Amino acid sequence: MAERLDDLDLTAFRSALGRFPSGVTIVTTRSEAGTLHGFTASSFAALSLDPPLVLVCLDRGATCFPDFMAAKRFVVNIVTPAHAELAMRFAAKGENKFAYGGFAFDEHGHPLLPDAAAVIGCELEEAVPGGDHVILIGRVRETRTGGDEPVAWYRGGFLRLGERAA
Numbered sequence: 448m449a450e451r452l453d454d455l456d457l458t459a460f461r462s463a464l465g466r467f468p469s470g471v472t473i474v475t476t477r478s479e480a481g482t483l484h485g486f487t488a489s490s491f492a493a494l495s496l497d498p499p500l501v502l503v504c505l506d507r508g509a510t511c512f513p514d515f516m517a518a519k520r521f522v523v524n525i526v527t528p529a530h531a532e533l534a535m536r537f538a539a540k541g542e543n544k545f546a547y548g549g550f551a552f553d554e555h556g557h558p559l560l561p562d563a564a565a566v567i568g569c570e571l572e573e574a575v576p577g578g579d580h581v582i583l584i585g586r587v588r589e590t591r592t593g594g595d596e597p598v599a600w601y602r603g604g605f606l607r608l609g610e611r612a613a
């Protein structure tokens with residue numbers, strides 16, 4: 448069961464991480480030149496209420512990494528079961544991701560999903576190094592909620608939310 452850190456088994460590490468259920472987000476941005484970028488992320492988390500901050504971790508190896516580092520703003524779309532296929536497209540490289548999915552645009556021209564469970568518009572406050580990822584800290588500028596319930600991600604698959612346990 449216990450694994451020494453100096454010879455950590457990566458498969459076991461991934462498997463342990465997979466036991467943590469999370470929500471699924473599609474994080475989007477728009478460059479100064481007007482190009483659209485986005486990736487699927489389960490590493491989204493609330494960070495602070497005052498000031499209002501959220502975070503999402505972005506792989507340094509992602510194609511969109513330089514675009515998010517250069518961005519002034521980004522949008523976190525918390526997706527529903529209806530967005531599961533779209534979320535897989537945003538997790539795949541080399542796709543014209545925005546050709547699908549019924550995106551609308553906020554006042555800054557950033558793509559958002561009108562039927563997302565929640566949409567959180569952020570200014571990029573800070574990008575903090577974290578191993579092979581960077582932690583994008585966003586100062587929340589606007590939020591909207593609606594749509595269906597969010598979908599969950601657990602052990603490599605999408606799940607609908609079930610009954611309350613307590």
Ligand SMILES: Cc1cc2nc3c(=O)[nH]c(=O)nc-3n(C[C@H](O)[C@H](O)[C@H](O)COP(=O)(O)O)c2cc1C
Pocket residue numbers: 471485486487488489490491504505506508509510511512534535537538539540541600
């Ligand atoms: C459910 C799910 C969650 C993911 N979460 C993250 C994440 O939190 N951070 C990340 O950098 N990549 C995450 N990925 C992988 C990225 O979505 C994927 O590498 C994406 O293609 C990166 O965009 P790119 O085309 O710009 O490289 C996740 C993929 C899936 C399917």
